[in-house]
Amino acid sequence: MSPVLIGAFVGALFGAGLLLVVLRLPFLRKPTMDERISPYLRDLGVPDVFVGVVDSRSPFAAILRLFGPSLRSAAQRLERILGGANSIRRRLLRAGLERTVEEFRIEQLLWGTLAFGAGLVVSVVVLTFGAGDPIGMLMFCAIFGVVGVLGRDTYLTAQVQRRERRLLAELPTVAELLALSVAAGEGPAAALDRVTKSCRGELADELKRVLAETRAGETLVRALDALADRTGLLALSRFADGLAVALERGTPLADVLRAQAGDIREAGRRELIESGARREVAMMVPVIFLVLPVTIAFAFYPGAVGIRLIAG
Structure with a gap:
């Protein structure tokens, strides 16, 4: 991989980070309605979405509180993009999870961030060995992030199914x-x-x-x-x-x-019988595609060798 591409990739990452920092400066960011009226409603107490996630004495508590407003803002944007708040709220109730839709969206963001980070590590390793290109690896990381966001939704459905069972x-x-x-x-x-x-x-x-x-x-x-x-x-x-x-x-x-x-x-009992019938059909797959070809090979291979020896 050429040094020019490596420099361009690192420069793009640095520029994107610098742009995010500049956009989050207080004098450039327009305060939201909640931020403007929150000092006058302080006695009511805004529920903290990170209560119970980490201990207050943990070093991660400061990080979560530092990035809490950014996470809430990103969760609202994700909600506007994906939608389906009623479905999520209903599935959270069915899963027995005492969480709001905003907390679930924040979890989706965290899952997506972790998946993006894993894809970034893989991309750096691949680029170090000179394989692939930065644009393709960036798309790979983005796909990983989207899979992480959607994976949390799929895991919620699995939680609902386990609890119902x-x-x-x-x-x-x-x-x-x-x-x-x-x-x-x-x-x-x-x-x-x-x-x-x-x-x-x-x-x-x-x-x-x-x-x-x-x-x-x-x-x-x-x-x-x-x-x-x-x-x-x-x-x-x-x-x-x-x-x-x-x-x-x-x-x-x-x-x-x-x-x-x-x-x-x-x-x-009926569900168990139906499940057994479905598993019986699924058990035919390895029999047909694995056991049967091996049996046929063992049955016909000695005959084929014998015919070849006689013909020789």
């Missing part, structure tokens, strides 16, 4: 425990309280939230409806709706809960 696995046991408590003579709220104290898991945490809402003045039916809307699972929605209908109409609650547990177990 845990909720479905815990639901039959919780329903049967509730049926036992109600059959023993306890009321619905007392049965929920007993189950949440004796169980650990995602569904127990959701039921604790339902109890907290009822203690705050919400009716149990509305709290169960909020649980169904928050989780988004069909089985859990049917469970919450059946429990709410039983409370409203006076249906025997223990029988309803036992029927709900049986239906959920049957649905899980």
